[in-house]
Amino acid sequence: MFNSIKWRLTAIFFSVTAVFLFLMGFYLINSMEQYSFQNTQSRVLSYARLVADDLRDSFTGKPSKNYYQDYAHRAKNDINARVTVIDTSGKVLGDSTLDKDTMANHANHPEIKAAMRGGTGQSLRYSTSLRERMFYFAVPVKSDNRVLGIVRVAIPWSEIQAGQNHIRFTIGTAVVVALILMIIVVSSFTSSLVVPLQEMTQVAGEIAEGKLDRTLDVDSNDEIGALSRGLNYMAERLRDNIRQITEERNKVEAILASMNDGVIAVDCNGNILLINPAAERMFNIKYENSMGKGVIEVIRNYDLEKLLQTALMSEESITREVQIFIPDPKSFRISTAPLMSETGVVGVVAVLRDITAFREVERMKTDFVANVSHELRTPLTSIKGFVETLMDGAMEDPKTAAYFLEIINDETDRLNRLISDLLSLSKVEAKQGKIRKAALNLDKLIINTVSILSPQASEKNQILNVDIKIPLPVINADEDMIGQLLINLVDNAIKYTANGGRVDIRAERWNDSVKIAVSDTGIGIPRDSIPRLFERFYRVDKARSREMGGTGLGLAIVKHILEVHSGRIEVDSIVGQGSTFTVYLPAGNDPAF
Numbered sequence: 001m002f003n004s005i006k007w008r009l010t011a012i013f014f015s016v017t018a019v020f021l022f023l024m025g026f027y028l029i030n031s032m033e034q035y036s037f038q039n040t041q042s043r044v045l046s047y048a049r050l051v052a053d054d055l056r057d058s059f060t061g062k063p064s065k066n067y068y069q070d071y072a073h074r075a076k077n078d079i080n081a082r083v084t085v086i087d088t089s090g091k092v093l094g095d096s097t098l099d100k101d102t103m104a105n106h107a108n109h110p111e112i113k114a115a116m117r118g119g120t121g122q123s124l125r126y127s128t129s130l131r132e133r134m135f136y137f138a139v140p141v142k143s144d145n146r147v148l149g150i151v152r153v154a155i156p157w158s159e160i161q162a163g164q165n166h167i168r169f170t171i172g173t174a175v176v177v178a179l180i181l182m183i184i185v186v187s188s189f190t191s192s193l194v195v196p197l198q199e200m201t202q203v204a205g206e207i208a209e210g211k212l213d214r215t216l217d218v219d220s221n222d223e224i225g226a227l228s229r230g231l232n233y234m235a236e237r238l239r240d241n242i243r244q245i246t247e248e249r250n251k252v253e254a255i256l257a258s259m260n261d262g263v264i265a266v267d268c269n270g271n272i273l274l275i276n277p278a279a280e281r282m283f284n285i286k287y288e289n290s291m292g293k294g295v296i297e298v299i300r301n302y303d304l305e306k307l308l309q310t311a312l313m314s315e316e317s318i319t320r321e322v323q324i325f326i327p328d329p330k331s332f333r334i335s336t337a338p339l340m341s342e343t344g345v346v347g348v349v350a351v352l353r354d355i356t357a358f359r360e361v362e363r364m365k366t367d368f369v370a371n372v373s374h375e376l377r378t379p380l381t382s383i384k385g386f387v388e389t390l391m392d393g394a395m396e397d398p399k400t401a402a403y404f405l406e407i408i409n410d411e412t413d414r415l416n417r418l419i420s421d422l423l424s425l426s427k428v429e430a431k432q433g434k435i436r437k438a439a440l441n442l443d444k445l446i447i448n449t450v451s452i453l454s455p456q457a458s459e460k461n462q463i464l465n466v467d468i469k470i471p472l473p474v475i476n477a478d479e480d481m482i483g484q485l486l487i488n489l490v491d492n493a494i495k496y497t498a499n500g501g502r503v504d505i506r507a508e509r510w511n512d513s514v515k516i517a518v519s520d521t522g523i524g525i526p527r528d529s530i531p532r533l534f535e536r537f538y539r540v541d542k543a544r545s546r547e548m549g550g551t552g553l554g555l556a557i558v559k560h561i562l563e564v565h566s567g568r569i570e571v572d573s574i575v576g577q578g579s580t581f582t583v584y585l586p587a588g589n590d591p592a593f
């Protein structure tokens, strides 16, 4: 408290003013006392001289016995002081207070001595007769420069002192009052300085704590007003800056959050500084739990850790492909860049792109090419073998030749089917997004398809049954593609069902879709093969499929056709009992259909 400006200012003002006032008071008291004393002295002396003048004649004449005594008594009432008349021998002639005859000779009193010599005398003494200190003034009664007698006027010292005390009291009171007033004025003045300062201190503290909307009311034009305005301006600039920084941060956060690529930043020690939501999803981790931890602790991948360490040391951008197995096996292409500050590298930021799907597509492409080559080579090898045998002489035997040619013909057909299936597949794949859809009546299309395939069924003595619950909703689809889809499913059903079996095609409305189910009483499909049926060239039993003239592409084509029509397919099958392939196609929602 005593450190505050208020107290310091008050103390300085107080001590300076107090010293000044005390010095002034002292001087005033002194001079006033002197003045008052001189005033009393001159009053008493002039009275004494008056009395001396008045008595001059009596000294030359013959006054009565009690003349001076009576005169003194009268005079005492005039001046309210003790009046004594003394002759040149020191003998008291009259006294206003005591009986003159009882009084001793006064010739030795200093004031009397002085008056005897013709001057004025004065003396402060204790009066044994009156028992108090008295101030005595004595003047000679003169005639022609001869001293005839002495008039002495005495006033009690206490009376003079009372006057002086009064002066002291008045001036002392004035000094004290002035000091009190000064304290009040100074403390209210310093308050007017200090209160705004205290308010500023409080507001500055609140601003520092983040309450940036706090401002100071400025109502003065002095330095304190300027300081308040400065503080308000500073807070405003701070608000602006923080808003800008927040905006920037939000922008960066939004960018990081919307990225599909994972972003991980680490400091020089390899501890995580930042992870974006994509990276959180990739590694099934949480930013809050990973902050400040080592990468190896959080992602548990040695290659990633090593890559980041290399990047930290080399201070260059590095791109590398890394396999990460937790939580799922995945391939990432990771690009790193050093985080630079004025002092150098402070960390590394890594951008992780999940290229698992890309790698898978690549693998599938390679597999496909290998499969296609293999599928093409098999019939070609067979054809070449028979042609060579024919050329080597088998041609001579017409029976064998006819048999060989039949095989060659079959193999050529197979090649044809294979190529046309490949073309269909690449067509549906290529057509994705730009197919010719139109309103399509499924009942007609189903009946057409079945009639195309019915000779094949009757050859195997199979019952081919169609059951359509009319009316079927119209669908919005490419007629050729849906036709191909139906042919593939019904063809499979006939192919993989033994002679005398049964194939059922049922179509009906199913909520907002059309449901077409193709069931057979055929060989069925093992449970673990079902998920792979729609892969290209996948066949449960390769030899059997070949024997049946299959290419292994039919269901792959079906899958693609359904994809471009937003449809789906379900497979139910029991080995040895039969299979059901159920297709759902969304009903066309255009009222024109």
Ligand SMILES: Nc1ncnc2c1ncn2[C@@H]1O[C@H](COP(=O)(O)OP(=O)(O)O)[C@@H](O)[C@H]1O
Pocket (backbone or CB within 6 Å): 488, 492, 493, 494, 496, 497, 520, 522, 523, 524, 525, 533, 538, 539, 540, 541, 545, 549, 550, 551, 552, 553, 554, 555, 556, 579
């Ligand atoms: N109705 C079905 N019954 C039993 N197996 C089937 C049926 N439909 C398809 N499959 C199995 O699925 C495989 C893939 O069919 P698909 O792609 O049409 O090839 P493909 O008919 O040329 O062999 C077939 O080889 C066969 O093993």
Ligand SMILES: [Mg+2]
Pocket (backbone or CB within 6 Å): 488, 491, 492, 550, 551, 552, 553, 554, 555
């Ligand atoms: Mg097929």
